[in-house]
Amino acid sequence: MHSVLGDKKAVLILLGPALLVYTLVKLVPVFWSLGLTFYTGNPLGGFEFVGLDNFSRFIADPQARSALWFTLKYAFVLSVGQIVLGYALALLYVFVLRRASNFVRTVVFFPTVLPTVAVALLFNSLFATGQQQGPVNAGLEAAGLSSVDWFSTGGGTFVVAIVMELWRSMGFFAVLLYAGLLDIPEETLEAARIEGATGWRLVRHVVLPLSLPILLSTVIFSVNNTLKVFDTLLALNNGGPGGETTPLTLYMYRTVFNYADYGYGSTIALVLTIMCLMVTLVVFRSARRDITGS
Amino acid sequence: MRFLRRLPLRIGLTLLVAVELYPLVWLVLGSFKTQDEFFSKPTWALPEQLDFHNYTEAWAAGGLGRNVLNSVLVTVPALVLMIALGVAAAYALEVMVWRGRNAVLLAFLAGIMIPGQMILVPLFTVYFEIGLTNTLWPLIITYTVMGLPLTVFLMAAYLRAIPREVFESATVDGAGMLRSFFRIAVPMMRNAIVTIALVEFFSVWNDLLIALTFTTRDELATVQVGLLQFSDEYGSTQYGPLFAAISINVLGILVLYLFLNKQIMAGLAAGSVKG
Numbered sequence A: 001m002h003s004v005l006g007d008k009k010a011v012l013i014l015l016g017p018a019l020l021v022y023t024l025v026k027l028v029p030v031f032w033s034l035g036l037t038f039y040t041g042n043p044l045g046g047f048e049f050v051g052l053d054n055f056s057r058f059i060a061d062p063q064a065r066s067a068l069w070f071t072l073k074y075a076f077v078l079s080v081g082q083i084v085l086g087y088a089l090a091l092l093y094v095f096v097l098r099r100a101s102n103f104v105r106t107v108v109f110f111p112t113v114l115p116t117v118a119v120a121l122l123f124n125s126l127f128a129t130g131q132q133q134g135p136v137n138a139g140l141e142a143a144g145l146s147s148v149d150w151f152s153t154g155g156g157t158f159v160v161a162i163v164m165e166l167w168r169s170m171g172f173f174a175v176l177l178y179a180g181l182l183d184i185p186e187e188t189l190e191a192a193r194i195e196g197a198t199g200w201r202l203v204r205h206v207v208l209p210l211s212l213p214i215l216l217s218t219v220i221f222s223v224n225n226t227l228k229v230f231d232t233l234l235a236l237n238n239g240g241p242g243g244e245t246t247p248l249t250l251y252m253y254r255t256v257f258n259y260a261d262y263g264y265g266s267t268i269a270l271v272l273t274i275m276c277l278m279v280t281l282v283v284f285r286s287a288r289r290d291i292t293g294s
Numbered sequence B: 001m002r003f004l005r006r007l008p009l010r011i012g013l014t015l016l017v018a019v020e021l022y023p024l025v026w027l028v029l030g031s032f033k034t035q036d037e038f039f040s041k042p043t044w045a046l047p048e049q050l051d052f053h054n055y056t057e058a059w060a061a062g063g064l065g066r067n068v069l070n071s072v073l074v075t076v077p078a079l080v081l082m083i084a085l086g087v088a089a090a091y092a093l094e095v096m097v098w099r100g101r102n103a104v105l106l107a108f109l110a111g112i113m114i115p116g117q118m119i120l121v122p123l124f125t126v127y128f129e130i131g132l133t134n135t136l137w138p139l140i141i142t143y144t145v146m147g148l149p150l151t152v153f154l155m156a157a158y159l160r161a162i163p164r165e166v167f168e169s170a171t172v173d174g175a176g177m178l179r180s181f182f183r184i185a186v187p188m189m190r191n192a193i194v195t196i197a198l199v200e201f202f203s204v205w206n207d208l209l210i211a212l213t214f215t216t217r218d219e220l221a222t223v224q225v226g227l228l229q230f231s232d233e234y235g236s237t238q239y240g241p242l243f244a245a246i247s248i249n250v251l252g253i254l255v256l257y258l259f260l261n262k263q264i265m266a267g268l269a270a271g272s273v274k275g
Helices: A008-036 A053-060 A062-113 A116-126 A135-142 A154-182 A186-194 A199-210 A212-226 A231-237 A248-257 A262-293 B002-030 B035-040 B053-061 B064-094 B101-113 B117-129 B137-161 B164-172 B177-188 B190-205 B209-214 B223-234 B239-273
Strands: A039-042 A046-049
Touching: A008 A262, A008 B064, A008 B101, A008 B117, A008 B137, A008 B177, A039 A262, A053 A062, A053 A262, A062 A154, A062 A212, A062 A248, A062 A262, A062 B002, A062 B239, A116 A154, A116 A231, A116 B002, A116 B223, A116 B239, A154 A212, A154 A231, A154 B002, A154 B239, A186 A199, A199 A212, A212 A262, A231 B223, A248 A262, A248 B117, A248 B209, A262 B101, A262 B117, B002 B239, B035 B239, B053 B064, B053 B239, B064 B101, B064 B137, B064 B177, B064 B190, B064 B223, B064 B239, B101 B137, B117 B137, B117 B209, B137 B190, B137 B209, B164 B177, B177 B190, B190 B239, B209 B223, B223 B239
Parallel strands: none
Antiparallel strands: A039 A046
């Protein structure tokens, strides 16, 4: 039987094509990109070997530092928001709405599947000021406050970006955590209720500890994804004003395609990859603990 | 009494649903307004008439039809290739027994962690060198490969759940590995295949990075790239057509969502390991 399960020709036929394209289009480019970090220039103008200059340039580059700082700030604030809102919604689905949660879940989840550029353009109009006033500013004025020119400052754009992404993604995180909460055995909850734990105390002392593994991997999943933000910020305010909301991904893109510096662009991509790698390593670790724990 | 006790909850839920839906309703209403209405009427006013001229304008001038066609022409082949290659590879890696399979599986998994930016520059160079830049092939090839790690990962996990005896008894009955792949594994994995296809559909359809990088001409623009260019041209001047263009994208996905809602939720939750 082992000769059949280990049939070399079948392995080659089934795995060969996938492995070939994967190697050519993913693995080779990754190492190629690693090699490029030691060069500066582009195919048209030629490459020049610069050793580790790109890395020292990254450290000294104020734009790179600002992009790195913005990326970290964005990932942190958005992840906290996604987890807190997602968890609150998941608790609502499981403990308050129970079986009737279907409609709310469907509505809150819907924005997750929308094209990100469409969402960003929509939010740009929602918060617009001036001639075509969006409902947000119109609402502020109706409440007797003055309207805010959200997109003229980095802080304003940041706020809109966070609100937009929470609107778009909280339903997804809610479903993710909801699936985790459903795994908690009903008997455990019943036992805790008999002991007198209800409401907030039930959540704090029973539900939260039991959902810690799924919560942890969700946190790291969220950070890992928010670190790669690109399309929404590009479409919302083009990374502006003045590059203030430009994340590493967008800075890398511009370095390569606007300034044709392939080597430095690859260096920025490498910094991003290392950040994601560190986060993902923790995901796999916590996921493994998750499996062995249950 | 019970009604009063539930009142705060009802108000809260209504608010939640309103917050999720209002921007979309406002968007669709805006797509029917004329330029004058945008400037002279309050932003929450209803449109004066249900006139579809913004839609025809967006469709014709914005080249939206071309964009939708491009997105379909890219997404469908990429999904078919990704799933065909991924399912076969997962089977060879999970069910079959041979030296080195763990190393290969690990190489695929490593791909989940690596952001697209890391392969952008070399791919751009190569596609340009071999003259593919004026076609949709760079998009199809890149999406296929970027989706492979997750496909292999999830399909392998699914195959792990099928009892080994199923394949062993097929072998005893004289079926070769290829035969039991096509006759047993693929039919048993139908649900998992639909799930991964949905997850990958949304990530390919909604991608901007790859599409923006390898789309060198307007005729090749996908929906996301088209919308971005559309807003650059129309942004501050013509709101009606812009709102109509966004609405078409949103409503198209909404129809799909209402049909496939359950499977999408399960699928996206399962696909959440994707980084």
